[in-house]
Amino acid sequence: MSAKLFALLCSSLVDTLYMVGVSSAIAFIFGLPLGVVLLVTERGQIMERPALNRFLGSIVNAARSTPFIILMVLLIPVTRMIVGTSIGTNAAIVPLALAATPFVGRVVEGALREVDGGVVEAALAMGASPWQVIAKVLLPEALPAIVVGLTLSVINLIGYSAMAGAIGGGGLGDLAIRYGYQRFRLDVMFMTVAVLIALVNLCQGVGDFLAKSLRRDGRN
Amino acid sequence: MAISLQGITKIFGQGPTALKALDGIDLEVPEGTIFGIIGSSGAGKSTLVRCVNLLERPTSGKVLVGGVDFTALSEAELRIARKKVGMIFQSFNLLSRRTVFGNVALPLELARWPRERIAPRVEELLDLVGLAERRDAYPSQLSGGQKQRVGIARALANDPEVLLSDEATSALDPGTTQSILELLRDINERLGLTILLITHEMNVIKEICHNVAVIDKGRIVEEGAVLDIFTDPREEATKSLLSEIVGVNLPERFGGLDFSREPIEEGDLVVQLRFFGDVAAEPVMSDLIRRFDVDVNILTARIDHIRNVPYGTLVVGLSGEEWQRRDALEHLRSLDLTVEVVGRVGKALRTAV
Ligand SMILES: Nc1ncnc2c1ncn2[C@@H]1O[C@H](COP(=O)(O)OP(=O)(O)OP(=O)(O)O)[C@@H](O)[C@H]1O
Ligand SMILES: [Mg+2]
Numbered sequence: 001m002s003a004k005l006f007a008l009l010c011s012s013l014v015d016t017l018y019m020v021g022v023s024s025a026i027a028f029i030f031g032l033p034l035g036v037v038l039l040v041t042e043r044g045q046i047m048e049r050p051a052l053n054r055f056l057g058s059i060v061n062a063a064r065s066t067p068f069i070i071l072m073v074l075l076i077p078v079t080r081m082i083v084g085t086s087i088g089t090n091a092a093i094v095p096l097a098l099a100a101t102p103f104v105g106r107v108v109e110g111a112l113r114e115v116d117g118g119v120v121e122a123a124l125a126m127g128a129s130p131w132q133v134i135a136k137v138l139l140p141e142a143l144p145a146i147v148v149g150l151t152l153s154v155i156n157l158i159g160y161s162a163m164a165g166a167i168g169g170g171g172l173g174d175l176a177i178r179y180g181y182q183r184f185r186l187d188v189m190f191m192t193v194a195v196l197i198a199l200v201n202l203c204q205g206v207g208d209f210l211a212k213s214l215r216r217d218g219r220n
Numbered sequence: 221m222a223i224s225l226q227g228i229t230k231i232f233g234q235g236p237t238a239l240k241a242l243d244g245i246d247l248e249v250p251e252g253t254i255f256g257i258i259g260s261s262g263a264g265k266s267t268l269v270r271c272v273n274l275l276e277r278p279t280s281g282k283v284l285v286g287g288v289d290f291t292a293l294s295e296a297e298l299r300i301a302r303k304k305v306g307m308i309f310q311s312f313n314l315l316s317r318r319t320v321f322g323n324v325a326l327p328l329e330l331a332r333w334p335r336e337r338i339a340p341r342v343e344e345l346l347d348l349v350g351l352a353e354r355r356d357a358y359p360s361q362l363s364g365g366q367k368q369r370v371g372i373a374r375a376l377a378n379d380p381e382v383l384l385s386d387e388a389t390s391a392l393d394p395g396t397t398q399s400i401l402e403l404l405r406d407i408n409e410r411l412g413l414t415i416l417l418i419t420h421e422m423n424v425i426k427e428i429c430h431n432v433a434v435i436d437k438g439r440i441v442e443e444g445a446v447l448d449i450f451t452d453p454r455e456e457a458t459k460s461l462l463s464e465i466v467g468v469n470l471p472e473r474f475g476g477l478d479f480s481r482e483p484i485e486e487g488d489l490v491v492q493l494r495f496f497g498d499v500a501a502e503p504v505m506s507d508l509i510r511r512f513d514v515d516v517n518i519l520t521a522r523i524d525h526i527r528n529v530p531y532g533t534l535v536v537g538l539s540g541e542e543w544q545r546r547d548a549l550e551h552l553r554s555l556d557l558t559v560e561v562v563g564r565v566g567k568a569l570r571t572a573v
Binding site: 116118119121122123124125126127128129132136137140141143144214215216217218 | 273275299300301302303305306307309311313314315316317318326327329330331358359360361374378384
């Protein structure tokens with residue numbers, strides 16, 4: 001492989017890491033509270049607001065059922081408004097973050113749902129407020145499961161970011177399309193795929209390790 | 221603090237599927253007592269105890285704890301009031317990611333104690349329940365009995381005046397149950413805590429309760445001092461719960477004997493005697509044989525203690541002449557015993573036993 005190609009691969013990897021990193025961060029920041037709200041406002045939960053819950057739930061479902069590629073196209077005007085352009089890594093971050101946020105929300109909701117109701121009840125019996133239950137019981141107890149879910153979200157984002165490359169988002173996907181596909185450079189294609197595989201495995205490994213070291217329930 | 225439940229009704233659901241889990245419960249738990257509520261599965265025990273701290277809000281009725289009407293408090297006031305009512309659970313409900321220390325510290329953190337005051341308080345509580353050396357263990361590393369000790373320490377952290385226990389020993393083996401019950405009794409005596417405990421095991425009631433109420437299908441069917449209820453149960457629900465420990469479920473046939481609830485001419489009399497207190501020590505049987513010249517065959521017997529008072533049940537067959545048996549029975553009835561003629565057996569009795 002030529003030095004030029006290697007440099008190209010490196011800068012594409014950096015672009016991918018940047019896109020995935022920033023969009024993951026944004027998705028966590030909004031998805032975490034979203035997941036908490038989705039759970040606690042459910043009927044029978046500590047802050048039940050059935051109407052709000054249904055409303056949020058339907059938005060999340062709508063966002064999740066729209067294919068990413070379509071979401072990306074639909075969001076072009078929004079992206080232009082926020083970033084100023086619809087091309088490049090920064091522009092890709094908008095649809096990536098937007099697609100990942102409801103996913104993270106559902107993942108967090110699911111993790112919180114797995115927390116034993118008896119533990120919540122015990123905290124309420126001690127006089128905990130709903131906020132205290134969230135901060136002291138639900139989130140800490142669900143942390144390992146949340147980490148597992150966030151790992152999944154990051155891995156999804158790596159895949160999506162490659163897709164974003166297809167419409168000029170930059171990063172490894174962009175490289176694979178421009179060199180590998182359009183210029184028939186199969187070696188570049190395989191290199192990018194190999195790097196993506198390595199990246200996904202690395203994420204999964206780190207996530208699994210983190211989740212495992214956080215568990216204290218005798219499963220580690 | 222005393223607990224007073226007044227006309228508590230709890231209906232789950234509505235319409236045709238509505239279920240009346242509690243049906244007009246009136247209950248007075250005097251301050252400083254260990255009060256047991258016993259009932260079979262689905263009787264409404266958990267619902268009842270959860271109504272005390274309003275984890276379950278009753279459909280109607282009042283809950284007074286220490287004279288304060290919990291049902292009239294706002295959410296914020298209720299949270300403060302709940303700190304004076306500790307609770308322990310069958311499944312312990314400990315936080316898996318906190319150590320023993322962290323679990324006991326939780327209620328203090330919730331009550332916003334300053335960090336430097338939490339540590340000594342937790343140490344003190346762990347000493348009380350005998351778990352000081354396991355302070356850094358996680359719940360998954362503890363035995364059931366140790367987990368319940370953590371649960372108890374946690375429940376006591378805010379210096380409650382009432383402790384609610386929902387089947388706290390039901391997941392434990394008999395030996396561990398015993399030690400947890402002793403701890404509860406110790407806490408009751410040392411801290412003057414009022415304990416309301418629910419269970420489906422008469423053994424638990426027998427071991428530590430002063431008073432007991434029997435709940436059946438959402439109603440309190442019988443209530444009183446433990447000794448009275450044990451020795452003179454009135455209701456079927458009580459009797460069936462008692463039979464588990466008093467063990468007087470008479471088999472329909474005594475090991476191949478021809479037993480009959482109807483009088484049989486010439487048959488031996490089968491009599492069930494329930495005794496309690498000092499009578500137990502008296503040689504009732506030998507007295508019977510000596511004075512009335514009857515033969516006494518002990519068919520089944522079970523003797524136990526309720527907080528140091530002996531009680532028991534004896535099923536005996538009396539044989540002899542008709543008048544001798546009648547006099548013997550008369551004599552038994554004059555003693556401080558509960559006497560019940562359960563049936564007769566044919567002559568085979570003497571050889572079979
Ligand atoms: N949240 C609920 N929704 C609907 N029905 C309920 C609910 N909680 C309890 N019940 C019903 O109320 C009745 C009493 O239940 P409860 O849990 O109080 O019984 P219990 O005496 O504690 O039984 P067990 O010994 O099995 O724990 C049962 O028929 C149960 O199915
Ligand atoms: Mg129960």
